[in-house]
Amino acid sequence: MERFFKTWGVSFIINDDTLFDVFGKPSIFRRQLNKLSIDIAKIRNIVLSHDDWDHVSGLWYILERNRDVVVYICQNFSQDIKDKIKSYNVKIVEVKDFAEISRSIYSTGEMNGISDERSIYEQSLIVRSPKGIVLMTGCAHQGIANIVEKTIAKFGDKIYLLIGGMHLKDLSVREVDEVIIKLKSYNIRNIAPMHCTGRHATSEMKKAFGDNFIPIKQGTIINLE
Numbered sequence: 119m120e121r122f123f124k125t126w127g128v129s130f131i132i133n134d135d136t137l138f139d140v141f142g143k144p145s146i147f148r149r150q151l152n153k154l155s156i157d158i159a160k161i162r163n164i165v166l167s168h169d170d171w172d173h174v175s176g177l178w179y180i181l182e183r184n185r186d187v188v189v190y191i192c193q194n195f196s197q198d199i200k201d202k203i204k205s206y207n208v209k210i211v212e213v214k215d216f217a218e219i220s221r222s223i224y225s226t227g228e229m230n231g232i233s234d235e236r237s238i239y240e241q242s243l244i245v246r247s248p249k250g251i252v253l254m255t256g257c258a259h260q261g262i263a264n265i266v267e268k269t270i271a272k273f274g275d276k277i278y279l280l281i282g283g284m285h286l287k288d289l290s291v292r293e294v295d296e297v298i299i300k301l302k303s304y305n306i307r308n309i310a311p312m313h314c315t316g317r318h319a320t321s322e323m324k325k326a327f328g329d330n331f332i333p334i335k336q337g338t339i340i341n342l343e
C-alpha cells in the first residue's frame with residue numbers, strides 16, 4: 119500500500135488498482151504519480167471520501183486518461199461534482215450503506231459530519247489485509263472514534279492500522295486527549311495520522327502509541343503482506 123502527499127491534500131493507492139481520494143492541487147498530484155511510477159491505466163476503482171476540493175481535484179486528470187474505472191462517491195455529494203464525473207462517461211456508484219469495492223476492500227458507507235457549520239457526507243475505506251484490518255480516512259468529519267466503532271462493529275476485528283486525516287486540528291487540548299484515550303481503548307495496533315489531524319494531536323498520538331506510531335511522508339510504502 120502506498121500513500122503520497124504534498125501541501126494540502128491526501129491520496130492513497132492500494133494494490134496498484136484502487137485509489138482512495140485524489141489529492142488537491144492537480145499539478146502536484148500529476149507530479150507525484152509520475153515520480154512514483156503509478157500506471158494510471160491499471161486503476162480500476164476510485165473512491166472519494168467526500169467532495170471537498172483537496173480530496174477530488176486530481177480526479178479529472180485520471181479520468182482524462184483512463185475511463186475504464188468505477189468512481190465511488192457518497193450519495194449526498196454535490197450535484198455539480200456528480201454531473202462533472204458523469205460528463206466523462208465513467209461508471210459511478212453512489213454509496214449509501216456499507217459496500218464492497220473489490221475483494222478485501224470496502225466502504226464504511228456514507229456518514230454525516232459537521233465542519234464549519236455545514237453538513238459533510240463522507241465515507242472511509244476498509245482493507246482486510248493478511249496483517250489485519252486497515253482503516254483509511256480522508257478527513258473523518260464524523261469523528262474518528264465513531265468511524266473506528268462502526269468498523270469494529272462490522273468486522274469484529276481489532277484494527278491493525280488506522281491511517282489518514284482525523285480532523286482534530288480545531289479541537290481543544292482536552293478534547294484531543296479524550297479522543298486519544300478512546301482510540302487507545304479500541305486496542306488499535308498502529309496509527310498513522312496525517313492531513314487535518316493537526317500538529318498537537320499528531321504529537322500526542324506519537325507519545326501515546328510509541329513504537330506503534332507510523333510517521334508518514336511523501337512516497338511512504340506500507341507492506342501489509
